[in-house]
Amino acid sequence: MNIFSNKSQKLLDANKLPHHIAFIIDGNGRWAKKKGLPRTVGHSFGVKAVADTVQNCVNLGIKYMSFYAFSTENWNRPQDEVDAIFELLRDYIKQYVGDYENKNIKVMTSGDITKLPKDIYETIEEAKEKTKHCTDFVLNIALNYGGRDEIIRGINQIIKDGVKDVSKESFKTYLYTKNLPDPDLIVRTSGEFRTSNFMPYQAVYSEWAFPKTYWPDFNNKQLIKILLNFQKRDRRFGAIKKEEKK
Ligand code: IPE
Ligand code: IPE
Ligand code: MG
Numbered sequence: 001m002n003i004f005s006n007k008s009q010k011l012l013d014a015n016k017l018p019h020h021i022a023f024i025i026d027g028n029g030r031w032a033k034k035k036g037l038p039r040t041v042g043h044s045f046g047v048k049a050v051a052d053t054v055q056n057c058v059n060l061g062i063k064y065m066s067f068y069a070f071s072t073e074n075w076n077r078p079q080d081e082v083d084a085i086f087e088l089l090r091d092y093i094k095q096y097v098g099d100y101e102n103k104n105i106k107v108m109t110s111g112d113i114t115k116l117p118k119d120i121y122e123t124i125e126e127a128k129e130k131t132k133h134c135t136d137f138v139l140n141i142a143l144n145y146g147g148r149d150e151i152i153r154g155i156n157q158i159i160k161d162g163v164k165d166v167s168k169e170s171f172k173t174y175l176y177t178k179n180l181p182d183p184d185l186i187v188r189t190s191g192e193f194r195t196s197n198f199m200p201y202q203a204v205y206s207e208w209a210f211p212k213t214y215w216p217d218f219n220n221k222q223l224i225k226i227l228l229n230f231q232k233r234d235r236r237f238g239a240i241k242k243e244e245k246k
Contacts, residue, residue, distance in 0.1 A: 008224045016231045018184035020064035024198055027190025027214030040084040045216035047092050056220045064138045064180050068198050072146030090120045097127040104136035110176035111145030147200035185230050189215045207233055
């Protein structure tokens with residue numbers, strides 16, 4: 001039986017969805033520029049696309065979603081743009097936290113959020129606290145996140161803990177994503193083909209999609225198209241297909 005309603009969604013196999021889908025939400029600035037608008041307007045429409053995409057992933061039955069909202073390198077942008085991004089983020093969390101609680105969506109973050117303005121840090125901590133018991137869906141927001149920072153932070157903690165022997169499994173517990181499966185699929189919008197410091201440790205076997213769309217225009221139709229393509233891929237993880245084994 002197919003649980004999905006619209007036409008292309010019907011073609012999706014509910015058993016082959018990514019457990020964890022991640023988005024590098026790129027192209028807000030260019031989206032605005034194309035329309036002759038300030039970059040911050042692009043970010044504000046980008047927030048709307050995030051809210052819609054969360055709901056679309058929930059509707060599909062995906063369990064884990066990450067989105068890259070602010071990188072450790074994004075501090076190099078003009079201060080007024082950085083401030084505008086944080087304002088939008090705070091409004092987004094304030095607007096949706098009640099809804100997420102009702103929908104059993106847990107909010108978590110990756111990255112050092114203590115470096116964000118105090119009130120924003122507190123709003124995020126409150127949202128995490130309010131939704132910590134939620135179990136239907138995990139929304140991981142990567143904020144002041146950098147993959148290299150995450151790994152180095154983990155190593156320093158391991159040294160502090162006096163751990164002498166590290167395994168892949170024990171190292172994972174030192175990452176922000178310790179309670180998440182690795183992303184099966186990472187989508188970077190805007191036609192850029194790079195990872196920009198996003199989850200280098202976790203992404204070793206992720207499938208990637210690079211749609212040309214600027215993030216504020218990303219919608220359910222494109223999500224379904226990417227998922228249909230994902231379901232056609234043969235994820236071999238270095239092995240070979242069963243029928244090729246002699
Ligand atoms: C993504 O859009 C949002 C963040 C990085 C915070 P950009 O702001 O990078 O938009 P472009 O890439 O300049 O178009
Ligand atoms: C990646 O986008 C970071 C986020 C989406 C938060 P950027 O626009 O910052 O990346 P670069 O500069 O094009 O690599
Ligand atoms: Mg960009």
